[in-house]
Amino acid sequence: MPSTVRATQASYVVLPENVTDKPSVFSFLIERFPQIEPQVWRARILDGKVHWQDGALIELDTPFRPRARVYYYREVEAEAVIPFDEEVLYRDGQIIIAFKPHFLALHPSGNVINECLVNRLRIKNGIETIVPAHRLDRATAGLVLLCLYPEHRQQYHELFKHGEIRKEYQALAKLTPELLEQHRTGELTLPVHWTVKNRMVKGEPSFTMKVVEGEANTHSEITLIEMRGEIGVFKLSPITGRTHQLRVHMQSLGMSILNDRCYPVLQPKSADDYERPLKLLAKRLKFKDPVTGIEFDIECDGLNDGLDDVES
Numbered sequence: 407m408p409s410t411v412r413a414t415q416a417s418y419v420v421l422p423e424n425v426t427d428k429p430s431v432f433s434f435l436i437e438r439f440p441q442i443e444p445q446v447w448r449a450r451i452l453d454g455k456v457h458w459q460d461g462a463l464i465e466l467d468t469p470f471r472p473r474a475r476v477y478y479y480r481e482v483e484a485e486a487v488i489p490f491d492e493e494v495l496y497r498d499g500q501i502i503i504a505f506k507p508h509f510l511a512l513h514p515s516g517n518v519i520n521e522c523l524v525n526r527l528r529i530k531n532g533i534e535t536i537v538p539a540h541r542l543d544r545a546t547a548g549l550v551l552l553c554l555y556p557e558h559r560q561q562y563h564e565l566f567k568h569g570e571i572r573k574e575y576q577a578l579a580k581l582t583p584e585l586l587e588q589h590r591t592g593e594l595t596l597p598v599h600w601t602v603k604n605r606m607v608k609g610e611p612s613f614t615m616k617v618v619e620g621e622a623n624t625h626s627e628i629t630l631i632e633m634r635g636e637i638g639v640f641k642l643s644p645i646t647g648r649t650h651q652l653r654v655h656m657q658s659l660g661m662s663i664l665n666d667r668c669y670p671v672l673q674p675k676s677a678d679d680y681e682r683p684l685k686l687l688a689k690r691l692k693f694k695d696p697v698t699g700i701e702f703d704i705e706c707d708g709l710n711d712g713l714d715d716v717e718s
Contacts, residue, residue, distance in 0.1 A: 417477070458476065509545070537553050539552060571693035573690070575688055576641060577642055578664045585598070602626045603626075605624070624646045627642070629642075
């Protein structure tokens with residue numbers, strides 16, 4: 407049997423009150439998680455990796471207890487160690503604002519259990535309840551707002567839902583031939599601004615997105631602020647927050663973000679190339695804290711010029 411990596415932090419599931427046909431916790435777990443083979447749950451229970459909230463171990467014949475929490479440890483066969491460090495830029499009694507490096511997942515998912523920002527911060531701060539207030543793709547680096555305790559998450563999530571937080575991204579992309587020609591002839595005056603609104607839906611495969619006809623459900627403001635040879639430096643402000651929105655909107659302008667492995671053409675799955683990160687950065691967060699009333703305006707350092715680490 408291949409070796410496995412176990413999560414350092416336990417996950418849990420609350421046993422529902424209305425389940426009456428499951429005599430044991432073991433039988434419930436088998437039905438609740440059909441993607442996990444029954445023998446895996448059997449092995450976890452026999453190895454002492456499933457327990458109640460008070461730490462008491464659950465056995466194969468332990469009776470079902472409505473409303474009780476069952477704790478378990480997720481396992482994967484292999485997990486790559488991401489060789490980049492996160493950085494905490496601010497912390498108080500409610501929130502953390504951290505810098506997430508490229509390639510580091512935000513939270514546990516799929517084959518990621520330990521090598522993610524949430525898990526690292528939980529371990530370093532000794533707080534198991536840290537949760538993110540918003541999303542940030544694994545491929546994207548930059549600022550993330552996290553809540554120390556779940557009871558505060560909704561208040562901060564509402565900032566994003568209602569557009570009460572200003573997010574600015576930076577991206578590098580190769581300029582279109584038309585823009586380069588305008589620059590050559592002296593017709594191009596910076597900054598150049600685009601408002602992009604279109605309808606995005608899931609593509610194929612389902613983790614990608616595509617633009618279709620119909621009423622717009624996405625909106626981004628994109629500005630070319632600097633030129634470095636054939637490379638443009640862009641400031642991007644997502645007004646809505648769809649998955650891969652900025653990446654798709656840059657593609658729609660004919661300027662896909664440097665080192666993007668999904669757009670315009672999905673690249674074959676391969677190991678991470680740490681020397682060629684996606685040139686997209688969540689650079690700035692500006693908001694009023696709904697709990698403390700503190701006004702935040704935090705920026706991180708920008709991207710490098712991208713000329714030495716672009717896929718050829």
